Amino acid sequence: METGNYICHLCEKEYEPTKRGIQKFCSSKCRKKYNYHKNIVPSDKSVATETISKPSKIKVEEMSLAGVGNAATGALLADGLKGIVKAFQPEENKLATKKDIQELKNFKYKRYFLIQNMERRYDGFLPYFDMTTNSLIYLRDPNYINPAANIL
Structure with missing residues (x-):
């Protein structure tokens, strides 16, 4: 030392x-x-x-009209670019909206699901899958008009 x-x-x-x-x-x-x-x-x-x-004082810049204009132009340009990117984005990569999430919630609690790749039954009933019993059922279609019944 x-x-x-x-x-x-x-x-x-x-x-x-x-x-x-x-x-x-x-x-x-x-x-x-x-x-x-x-x-x-x-x-x-x-x-x-x-x-x-003595703590040093921080200099605050004054706001100018040119600065406000530049900021507004930059914000509008950024928003425009976001719109262009969203337009060319594939459907499966797009973000979910509140409506999409609500539809998923409703879909989860739905009991009967229409089977798209099966034909109607002879009497016009539509095939559905029952989520609670895990079985195939046929339900009446209120919009179905039987063509055989109209022949007179």
Whole structure:
């Protein structure tokens, strides 16, 4: 360990080193303050010690008409690009809407599902799959008109 007194780089007090090598600061508190403020203010010691006691003011830029116009133009351009991207996006990759989610909820609790690839029965009843009994059933179609009944 070196002997002799040193001067702290921050508070400029004279101190005797307690660790190996050359110390720049009298304590870890001074070292931390110095490292914190050296990034904010230039490395001039007089300026650095003043900024420790006085917080620096943040400069707020004024709003200008040109800046507002640029921001509005950028927002409109971004929205337009989103629309173009959505137009060319495949159907299976599109995002679900609230309506789609509501339809899925209703679909989940539906008991009878129409079987699309089966023909009507001879009397016009439609084939359905019953979700509770897991069976095939035929239900009346209210819009069906029997062509054999109209022949007179």
